Amino acid sequence: MEKIMIKGGRPLHGRVTVSGAKNSAVALIPAAILADSPTAIENLPQIKDVEIFADILRDMGASVTREGSELQIDPRGIRGVPMPNGKIKKLRASYYLMGALLSRFGEAVVGLPGGCNLGPRPIDQHIKGFEALGARVAHKEGCVHVSASRLKGARIYLDVVSVGATINIMLAASRVEGVTVIENAAKEPEIIDVATLLASMGARINGAGTDVIRIRGSRSLKGCRHSIIPDRIEAGTYMIAAAATRGDVIVENVIPWHMEPVSAKLREMGVEVQQGDESLRVKGNGNYRPIDIKTLPYPGFPTDLQQPFTSLLTGVEGLSLVTDNIYSSRFKHVDELCRMGADIRVDGRTAVIRGGKSLHGTPVRATDLRAGAALVTAGLMAEGVTEIFGLEHIDRGYEALDDKLRSLGAEVWRK
Numbered sequence: 001m002e003k004i005m006i007k008g009g010r011p012l013h014g015r016v017t018v019s020g021a022k023n024s025a026v027a028l029i030p031a032a033i034l035a036d037s038p039t040a041i042e043n044l045p046q047i048k049d050v051e052i053f054a055d056i057l058r059d060m061g062a063s064v065t066r067e068g069s070e071l072q073i074d075p076r077g078i079r080g081v082p083m084p085n086g087k088i089k090k091l092r093a094s095y096y097l098m099g100a101l102l103s104r105f106g107e108a109v110v111g112l113p114g115g116c117n118l119g120p121r122p123i124d125q126h127i128k129g130f131e132a133l134g135a136r137v138a139h140k141e142g143c144v145h146v147s148a149s150r151l152k153g154a155r156i157y158l159d160v161v162s163v164g165a166t167i168n169i170m171l172a173a174s175r176v177e178g179v180t181v182i183e184n185a186a187k188e189p190e191i192i193d194v195a196t197l198l199a200s201m202g203a204r205i206n207g208a209g210t211d212v213i214r215i216r217g218s219r220s221l222k223g224c225r226h227s228i229i230p231d232r233i234e235a236g237t238y239m240i241a242a243a244a245t246r247g248d249v250i251v252e253n254v255i256p257w258h259m260e261p262v263s264a265k266l267r268e269m270g271v272e273v274q275q276g277d278e279s280l281r282v283k284g285n286g287n288y289r290p291i292d293i294k295t296l297p298y299p300g301f302p303t304d305l306q307q308p309f310t311s312l313l314t315g316v317e318g319l320s321l322v323t324d325n326i327y328s329s330r331f332k333h334v335d336e337l338c339r340m341g342a343d344i345r346v347d348g349r350t351a352v353i354r355g356g357k358s359l360h361g362t363p364v365r366a367t368d369l370r371a372g373a374a375l376v377t378a379g380l381m382a383e384g385v386t387e388i389f390g391l392e393h394i395d396r397g398y399e400a401l402d403d404k405l406r407s408l409g410a411e412v413w414r415k
């Protein structure tokens with residue numbers, strides 16, 4: 001079984017370039033189904049979730065070709081076939097096929113999605129949105145069946161701020177004539193990215209990035225060319241790793257404003273973060289203060305980064321608290337960190353970290369994508385060699401993680 005090996009204890013130094021955002025890419029690929037002509041997506045990350053999604057579209061009859069970091073999707077051969085299981089179970093974002101196929105073919109049969117196991121990941125708000133647009137929704141044998149003879153614009157208030165539901169409703173509404181209004185929408189940068197693509201295709205979308213989004217759809221959407229925004233979670237992972245190893249790293253190809261929740265917390269604990277136009281320089285030192293983190297929808301601190309941040313805080317003398325308000329069970333990395341010598345107790349939604357203990361290299365297993373990022377961060381901090389299993393999770397979402405870390409001076413290799 002392949003594993004990542006890290007000989008820790010070396011400060012990271014140098015420059016690293018961030019790839020396109022995973023959480024945009026996995027929504028933009030199904031969005032290409034909505035157009036009547038080909039779409040080109042640039043700055044695509046080379047990660048497993050993207051490969052699987054491209055294959056899903058091929059299985060449905062689309063022509064999908066990749067050249068470097070550009071993906072060409074010609075959706076003209078797509079058939080609205082049922083997808084009860086198989087590849088769609090390998091990623092959470094396959095639920096975007098519900099909105100895209102409903103909009104394009106008036107029906108969709110999609111098995112309940114996979115992705116990281118972070119505790120319950122309900123889709124009731126997606127379904128509430130489809131129903132408001134006029135669709136019938138039924139659950140049969142682990143699949144969601146969505147169908148409509150005619151969709152119409154509607155006003156939809158989301159009971160919880162959900163990135164997935166906001167995007168899925170935008171996809172479903174983009175070919176619907178009339179106005180759809182999503183209230184209490186999520187405001188993540190990836191939502192603006194999807195709205196930008198849909199607008200380039202011909203939908204009229206106002207308010208993406210605020211909590212009220214208005215969509216005036218169009219029966220005929222045209223393919224377009226779109227460049228994906230930088231991955232703020234990948235960028236944050238390198239910022240955290242730089243601070244954790246007391247290194248000095250320039251993280252390039254970022255939108256610094258997207259990183260503000262992370263930069264603010266790093267500065268609060270005593271890390272120097274310098275802002276460039278499209279880069280951030282993170283300079284670590286030996287004088288950090290413990291801090292508390294609470295994850296919240298954007299622009300709050302992202303749930304996806306609380307796991308690697310927890311590893312960083314194990315190296316900070318004193319008591320830090322990390323509370324995940326988005327996912328109740330996103331703490332599966334904690335047992336593994338404790339095996340490496342950390343002192344962390346999970347109390348409900350909060351990890352209580354008594355920092356300052358030194359970590360030592362141990363065989364550990366990543367149980368989900370960002371647990372993997374947490375263990376890699378811990379491996380970089382630890383004395384000795386850390387062996388990380390469960391690479392299939394890490395490869396879902398990080399392009400060339402080991403190559404990028406090696407270019408920063410880390411001793412990392414696959415075995």
Ligand SMILES: CC(=O)N[C@H]1[C@@H](OP(=O)(O)OP(=O)(O)OC[C@H]2O[C@@H](n3ccc(=O)[nH]c3=O)[C@H](O)[C@@H]2O)O[C@H](CO)[C@@H](O)[C@@H]1O
Nearest residue numbers: 023120121122123124125126160162163164165297304326
């Ligand atoms: C708001 C938030 O931080 N979203 C994060 C979440 O998005 P992801 O799209 O996975 O999750 P959502 O934003 O949809 O869900 C946010 C919260 O709403 C709940 N929920 C969601 C949909 C629904 O129909 N019903 C419902 O109750 C979820 O259980 C969760 O507690 O994880 C992604 C991957 O880790 C991150 O990139 C997103 O930034």
Ligand SMILES: C=C(OP(=O)(O)O)C(=O)O
Nearest residue numbers: 092093115116304369370
């Ligand atoms: C949990 C994540 O991914 P997914 O929602 O695709 O499982 C993530 O990106 O951190």
